[in-house]
Amino acid sequence: MRLTGLKRIIASVLPRDYRVAARTFSRDAWRYLMVAALQSIGLGILGTVFAIYIKDAGMTEAVVGDVEGALALAGAVTCLALPPLVARVGYRRLMVIAALALGLSRLGQAFAPTAVVVVGLGLLYGIGDGAMQTLGIAFLSEAAPARALTHLFTIDYTLRVGSMFVGALLGGIIPAAVLAAGATETVGLRVAIAVAACSMLASAVPAMAIEHTHPADVSTSYRAAIRGFTSWSRLVRLLIPEVLISFGAGLSIPFVALFLRHQLGATVGQIGMIQAASSIGMAVAAFGSPWLARKLGHVGAVVAMELLSLPFLVAVPLATGLPFAAVMLLFRGVLMNMSWPVYNQLSTAGIPPLERPLVVGWVRFGWAVAWLGGSVLGGRLMQHSYTLPWYLTGVFYAVGAAMTFILLRKVKIEVPVAPAVLESRP
Template identity: 30%
Template sequence: MTWRFSRQVWLYLAAVFSFGLSQAFAALFLNFYLRALGLDAAWQGVINALPAVSMALLSLPAVALARRISNAHTLKIGAALGALGTALLALSQGPVQAIIGVAVQGAGAALTMVAGGPFMANNTDEKNRVTLFSLQNALMTGAGFLGNLLGGRVPELYAAATASDPSGLGALRAALLVATAFQIVGLLPVLGLRPTGKTQPGGRSFAVRDKASMARLVLPNVLVGLGAGATIPFLNIFIEGKFQVSYASLGSLFAWTSLATAVTVLIQPALVRSLGQLRAVLAVQASSLPFLAMLGFSPFLWMVTAALFTRGALMNAAGPVYSAYAMTLLPEEDRPMYSAVNMIAWNMGWALSSVLSGVVRGALQFGPAFNVLFGWTLAMYAASILAIYFGLYRRAGAGAQASRVH
């Protein structure tokens, strides 16, 4: 493994960091901005759901586009749509413009997510692929941490300069315009990306050459999505309701959790060197299960805080290694399709379990409801680990043994 990458890779990583800052700013202020526009909770729910809907609907068309015009050109279109969508959102005067802006943002995200992994895989080899995927994830997480910490200052600075209310529409619009600026800055290095590999001008844009491997790779992520959607979106509600923690303390807690994840992601290449890719994924994910149980069932805030840091860092740190393994296992022409199918499967699992989580919390009291939900999350995470072990790790070991015999 090595930290030496081509100029193409460094251009892509520069864009990733800038996009991460933009996303952190937008996520931090979106609901406050919508409220300042006069949109009620129902409108806020619709607009928050649109990016996931856009990504699910456009993932497969994004695969076709990437195969026909290359991953690099697809990334350029996605980055441009992301900048346009953020600008439309920042300048919107009502719900229609906000919906259009967020939908365009989601379309851009679908293109960049489908093409990003294959682009990195095509510009690396097995020696530095895990390192690159880990670095990309760490940059996104670190940008999120920095964006959350610094983003809160923008409305205050705007209010001080204009003698206005920091919670007013003008101050919040200024924050989203800063997010737009970061999107545009990230677009500049993307414009320097060059295509690699072969394009497919017609006919079989959705064909999958290795269907069995793709199914075995996607299944564990479906299970994780089904488990995570039941509890992870509602951790703020859980911690605040159980321990009466202030919103400010919650924000700091989640920001530092992001930083812990970024640090752990950077350690993953060393773990891969000693264990191998799949064994590293299994070890890290299995180690996270006791901390997930501590997070859900501990009666003490300090234990829940420690578990939140450790579980998030361990579980999320496995993602880049797993993605790098998938890109290595699959043939080049299947890589964009894997990114798309994986995105669709994850979003469907997450959305379904989030809806069911709301039903459970509505039917049961606070404590019993979260006991059931954390039990479900533990079961799904454990099932995902078993799916990786039996579907990928054991088969990889059997294949290596067979090749030695022959």
């Protein structure tokens, strides 16, 4: 797909103020959005089929948790090591390497003979995932004027979840089509994982076209970057709530498909539809992010949405039927994630440009380590109970939301925004 095609697709669904803001985005911003879309399609497929494939292939819930832990561990190391490499290697090369790591690891997992190989390939995936997480926010923060950044982050987020919607649908359709052709469901799941891997590999193509390769004023020495680092207070205040929420999420979120499949008897196709509905709900709701930020403030918007999601989260393990669980998961996902674009802007506001990759890297490191602990523990808890981890997630989310308000409520974002760009009409 050419950049003009992507622009037309996005513009056709954007409110007017977003279309105005989008005209100020650089060409590299659009190239990055195409990278994100292709990777998110693959992620949507994997969210539907991967955990089910592991279980159907004769492995346990613990293996799912260990894979998540492996990618989190590799991602954590990558988040720490990457910031100085951005200046030496550049955004473009690192994004291409990340795309290859994401795609090749998942392709290998589709045909891996043992659990050890599956978990080992999770390390390679974690390198790609950690690289994209660290690079993405820092790269986008330089890809548009300050007045348009909230809109850019919102479009990035919306495009990602919209692409995950497509991927989730494919995750339900592909195994069913393979099954109808006479193969087993396990083979269909394997084919779906391979398709996801190919989509991620394809993201290397737009990544190779990125022109802005090196951020301005970023040190190539990690030691020098640490010595000159001035944002320690902000870093600590970002890390504490991130770690709490990530650990809580790791306890249950990687196992949603298994919960629906083995607790409520859902088919792969039904799981794909549920995941797709959740993705499209989050995509639509994200357009309200600028409005929420104006009405509640950036911190208020994040905390309010996190707290409002808790009743729906706690209701999920109480479900006795698939429709109720699907509705609860939909509202939980929408509310918990709709303020994410606002949080991305909040996490870099007021931080000097040369320190942003380092801040993002350390925050992602904390997130990844906490996800490692949560997913490994969650996998073992799920072997005994598909419901207990959800309640524990609720506790960690509540504490994380409270700490977000306590630690970040004084952060101010002053952006000179023209009224035509600021106004949102989702």
